[in-house]
Amino acid sequence: MAINTNFRVEKDLLGEKKISSNAYYGINTARALDNFNVSSKKVNLHLIKAIVTIKKSAAITHKKLKELSPEKADAIIKACDKILKDEFNSEFVVDALQGGAGTSTNMNVNEVIANVAIELLGGEKGDYSLVHPLHHVNMSQSTNDVYPTAIRIAAIKLLRPLSLAFANLQEALQIKENEFADVLKLGRTQLMDALPMMAGQGFGAYARAISRDRWRLYKVEERLREVNIGGTAIGTGMNATLKYIFLMTDILQDLTGLGLARSDYPMDTTQNMDVFVEVSGLLKSASVNLIKISNDIRLLGSGPRGGIGELSLPKVQAGSSIMAGKVNPVIAEMAAQTSMKVISNDAAITYAAASGQLELNAFGPLIAESLLESLEILTNAVNIFTEKCINGLEVNEGNCSHNLEASTSVVTALVHHIGYDKASEIAKKSLRENKTIKELCLEEGILTPEKLNEILNPYEITKPGIPGMKEGKK
Template sequence: MGFRKEKDMLGDRNIDTSKYYGINTLRAMENFDLGDRYVNLDFVKEIALIKKSAAMVNIRLKSLEEEKGKAIIKAAEEVIEGVFDEDFKINAFQGGAGTSTNMNVNEVIANRALELLGAEKGSYDLIHPLNHINMSQSTNDVCPTALRIAAIRKIRKLADALAELQEAFQIKENEFANILKLGRTELMDALPMMVGQGFGAYAKAIERDRWRIYKVEERLRVVNIGGTAIGTGLNATNKYIYMMTDMLQQLTGLGLARSDFPMDVTQNADVFVEVSGLLKACAVNLMKISNDLRLLGSGPKGGLGELVLPMRQPGSSIMPGKVNPVIPEMVAQVAMRVVSNDAGITFAAASGQLELNAFIPLITENLLESLELLEKAVIIFREKCIEGIEVNKEVCKENLEKSTAMTAALIHHIGYDKASDIAKKALSLGITLREAIYLENILTKEEVDKILNPLELTKPGIPGK
């Protein structure tokens, strides 16, 4: 293994000649040696896309020689394709507001461009990571812009996954539209309902999540590229700034817009808090639904047992035959992680100071992880759980008949107090509500049957009238 020598303001270092990264990346790898949680590669690739865009613009502005620019563009494209993924090994939790990641991309593109021109890696007098790859840029406009682009792409995928989950719940709503079950409030017996109505409520919750997340893309479209270090645009011409926005629109296919006040976008990260907050709301709904399914599917003999969840794997190393609701449990844990990530994003955004937020790396890692986890969890939830759910009709019927919850239907006929007495009698004697009413001999059998018709109890109106 050979080495090449690179230098910076702190001194010289030997770099493995097989590596495309340089001295800045090496120092960052050593300084932030926290394990193998590296910077999100999708974020890296969006930075490379910005470098490609900058090279194309700078060629047109004649700020960059065409031969060098074309080599830079080709090298950036290879980074986007994933050719050099192994050269991006800086920990996600790095100091410097993302400078290390930006420099990592600059160095890899520079050294690959040198190679394409027939020069040796490290020949920075020909193509320099900063003078050429980072021309008219700063970490502080590159990283926020790359994060916004990466987040938008993932938001679109998540919105699509949520739309499919919503549809899956709606299919179950129709499939179970005529199956009665006992409703529950505060885990106690409540009024009858259709099984399908419960799934319809889940569909509505996911519909809200889908719409909110789809719409929040608009909040991320405004970018500060061209604002350079603090948003004033030093070292970037007006032509460059406008052309960069146009070029990024063209290359991404996204409706990106130039900020009319780049200093705001450079220093304030509240938009990411807003996006994360909507992801948290989605996580809350997913966790509530997954916990409902675990409860309704509990048993098979000692729990509620009204739903039958698809069996995915044996559940115990000591209890043969036990099968756990592993998919809803996974979804709940993803939801917990997203809520935790939101807390981190909130603290990081609030901790920015003056003209820059130093904690963009944490915001980047947490936001992109939340988006990725939610998309994957939603797809797995739909495919491996929701689509295969069945109803235990006999258990639903038995639980409904044993309950005194239908006493609410008697209120308009015999009053609340008398209805309460009948419910108490049914429980104490271990008989059904219907049988307890017959014993009181205050309503005819026809009247009772009409009032306690479960189908009448699942929609608006006064039963029996």
């Protein structure tokens, strides 16, 4: 009788299940595939690699403590190294949205590591007498201490390039602040003409907002460094020795290069997810600033004839399939849309963190998926926005000058010299007769040309003080 070699049979407490003979995952993963066919998104690979690193650290720890044979430990360590080199990415197949507080993801990792290790020992996949996913790979661990620790490791590693991306954006905005420092333009409040300003001042304000985001993102890493590894199922540490708990964390620090610290109260770190809400909240705050800046740039760059047209955005692609010659502000739109996605992810993280019950939060997978996605896409969006929009921005001095001269904004500079009522009268007449404020003042002899030039000096009307009046004099 011919033997079917296309699959192997694995058993668990629910019974038997056929697994493809080519698969490195096992029965727990196969059941998760049946149960959680929700989306087209698999578990974030950054999270997978963080879990693999934890498994490697555990194997090294157990080898040092002589709790695992050197042969098995070395096979697990080598298997982890191969996985970390992206050799088995396709084996991590569980849907990102899953029940079980991340157990399916943890078991997917345990099974792949075990089967890779089995082959390294000369065995065949599924022969768990050589290396067992639970007894050996998951030794002294629970999903409930592995998964939150892995989220923290993955988040820190994604947070650092995001902080750098915001630092680069801040620098790019500061360059524009200096580049446009001498360009006088119209400032606006509530979309209406307000006061004169230097174009560079606007970019300086953007840079200050982004600098706050950069600093907050840089500092929040500290909140993620406290890990509950060794706390096992509910934070009490049952089935994990004190020697393992302390050595495990030290080795994990070495493997990740991160300043991880053992939680002094693992039960808290196991069940409470507020730290992820805090991090996500800062991503939301940064996204708010990014939307504001990108929308301002789109507005100031509108036109080229029918809009404000004070900025020229880099042209990166044709804008329409029907309107020939149209170019749209697509990079700024991308930055805003990405930010909107981050804000929506923050709502999911907030609700998931609030929904934990008693000694465990079952909604860690949604938190992990949403937070890691936000970190990744925001980093990419900020880098693209900096490179393909901010760096290539140009100011249209002619349009800035025209819009300023056509407005009545400079009349505010005259209030302390001619009074509010007279200034209002001049402003109304300027709009009615389509003349500039300066022209009317000269026509009516309200002020001398010399005094007008002194009051309306660009460097006087764009800084603190009363234009045309020295400090201490009236």
